[in-house]
Amino acid sequence: MKGWMGKFKSLFLLSMLALVLAGCGKENLTALVPKGYGAESSMNLIILSTVIMVFVFLIVILVYTIVLIRFRRKKGQEGYIPKQVEGSKTLETVWTIIPIILVVTLAVPTVAATFDLADESASADGINIEVTGHQYWWHFNYEEEEFATSQDLYIPVGERVYVHMLSSDVIHSFWVPSIAGKMDVNPENVNTMYLEAHEEGVYWGKCAELCGPSHSLMDFKVIAVSPEEYDQWVSDMQNADPEEEPQDAVAQDGKALFEENNCMSCHAIGSAPSAVGPDLTNFANRSRIAGYLEPTKENLVDWLMDPESLKPGNKMTGAYPALSEEEADSIAEYLLQLEHSEITPESAGGL
């Protein structure tokens, strides 16, 4: 038995070491290094509750260890019958009262923070963005500014940005661990939460409610930039010209193919309202293709040729005629020239 205990210890140490090596996770993804108001509120409560719970755990383990050392049946004690204790009013009162105090200690700040994070009274003065969850991508409509984008959500640092979320199909959940906790994106009612980033950067967003085969690939990014850059970006987006002809021949071909294959019936560029598929304005500056692939031309060609292999169950598969590699290449070239702003994920610090 000692041997097993030893084995357990070494395994335990090994896993602890692994944890330390992994640290707190990836900096712009982990909830353990909060970079925004909501994430900080959550983190404060995570720390408070962990401290309380570790305190309780240590007491339990202390008593447990003493019990195991002192009260194991020893050799020659086979006939020994311990005193049969019915209970103890005092002790039982103690371990009823103390948990009540601990629970209240946790409950009060919990309630306060719950109401604080649900406070939308200042939303009229803040930035309001309509978020729509689709299988398996995110649409961001800057309603007051009259333009839209998809997959990359730009917000100014230090300001409260209210996101009003609705789903077009099944339930999704909007989660940017580094900036704020999550909220479900339901098909029947608009849910509102606010984001307030403290630091510039590009943050991973994840869908956190099972929504179909590609649930795990429904990533998006929140790009927090300075207020000046944000204003610049908004005006760039508003002024994006969808009719603009690309310079080189390949991209011109691509644009023609884009129109020929009726891509616009789903994908908008510039002010066009279509939102069946992701808005492609400023596509060249997307942090990722399909939410998770490196933004390279090869990946984009692969995506155009066979989206099903990259995002099972997506709605683009089969919605357009099959493309030859050459055609896909031209379209990719065109899309990667859709560069409508100087404010990019790279300028915000990169992924």
Added chain:
Amino acid sequence: MSIAATQKRGFGAFLWDYITTVDHKKIAHLYLFGGGFFFLLGGLEAMIIRIQLATPENDFISAGLYNEMITMHGTTMIFLAAMPLLLGLMNAVMPLQIGARDVAFPFLNSLGFWLFMFGGILLNFSWFMGGGAPDAGWTAYAPLSTQSPGHGVDFYVLGLQISGAGTLMGGINFLATIVTMRAPGMTYMRMPLFSWATFITSVLILFAFPALTVGLFLLMFDRMFGSAFFDVALGGNTIIWQHLFWIFAHPEVYILILPVFGVFSDITATLSKKRLFGYTAMVFATILIAFLGFMVWAHHMFTVGLGPVANSIFAIATMAIAVPTGIKIFNWLATMWGGSITINSAMLWTLGFIPSFTIGGMTGIMLASAVADYQYHDTYFVVAHFHYVIVGGTVFGIMAALHFWWPKMFGRILHEGMGKLTFWLFFVGFHLTFFVQHFLGLMGMPRRYWVFLEDQGLDTGNMVSTIGAFLMAVGVVIFLINVFYTWAKGNKAPADPWDGRSLEWAISSPPPYYNFKQTPLVRGLDPLWVEKMEGKGEITPAEPLGDIHMPNSSILPFLISLGFTIAGFGFIFQVDHSAYLILVFAGIGLALLSMLIRSLKDDHGYHIKKEELEREAD
């Protein structure tokens, strides 16, 4: 050993005996066999999940199959493994503990088992027919579940509806048994904690399952008959499903944990040779946990957008559960304090449970803090939490109970060495698998993810988790070997191998089919211990030796369940072609006909004659 004896009569007779049995001890064997089978199946699915998640962007299985795998793992483990195993233990032990000859409704008991078994089989047929297994998660949230293509979710609905009906019957049966069939002197406040837990769990089953039944019917109508309860476009509402589901499913997790609280109470007291510390507090803590269990379902829905008032109320109600649970943990420690603790396999599982479940309970309180839950919700933190309570609590408890009551149920003692090896492998594997998942969740890994991406700091943790899962699997395999070894050549068990305190240890192992030759007279808490301390060592009978009235075996429960299952297939496939309605009519017809026979045929059972019992004594 009864199994060996019956085997000599041929396998057919043996099988017929079990299919028609109404004896609570044999039904317990059936439940353990059925639950054990599904436990292995669910475990296999878990291993496939962990292999898929061993490395980033793995493609061991496809995205669609992965969703089927997680759905079936959860559904199987909760409905078809954990609960039946617990119902099996209750069947085996509770009637003996309260001094009864059987449960109140032996026929219903058999019907409950067969409904569960057929429901489980029906559900698993989805792997082979109808376009794949259900893939909307064990929670089957609408509208993902209403829109899920193929028949997977239809199998989920019908499978759970049929097996759920069986569970409901089991609960009602246990309630009636405990209310009406306690031996003379066995007052409520003298019942062993496992019987108390059975009683309270049955109340939970009685009140929680109807919510599931309703939810499943709505889902069934939406998928099969064009209703729109969950169709937003037609004025439906998807959140209603979440409410119905969790109004059932939160009490459900207490249905899984309260019985093992009872198991641990009985084992701790027996193997510490001490009376349970604070018996009254333990009983009332159990009742309080069950009561609060109905008040907290929306803590699964903090991120749904119910608003700060609802979130706060449910947060506080949830935190309140820490108080009675804490009382239990400390009372177990106090029971051991000053005792004389024997550490065998059953006790090892009990000792492993205390720190493991404490961690699970504490993360539960952490999750109750609504704003913190905005980060935890639907991540691996939650996965870690509920595996700490369901594996660290329920599975540890089932394993403890199996090692503790195996002699009573099967007449042989499980091999100690293999028992301890199983424990250590499983215990170490369990913590390796799930502890690291708390951190994975906070590091940004949502649950139900088919793949996690490279370079997101999640690789090491997932690998550790997969290694742990393999250790658990090896532990389970060794337990299986132990079972076969014990069955073939294990040591014969005496009536009272652990110096027991409650009534089941007063009769032979395994007990005779009528349990108690004479109904026992109970003279205090821990009745057998009372008699031992007074030097008698055996229970005083409450009645003179007389004829014993016994129920007859019956094939009807099997036929009724079979009928409903055939109808289930009919309902699923009538969507494709109305010809399948024949199955609906045939199945329901068979069930109704069997019920009619049951109603019209007078079956008064039979009597074991007094002379026969006297002969046996000699």
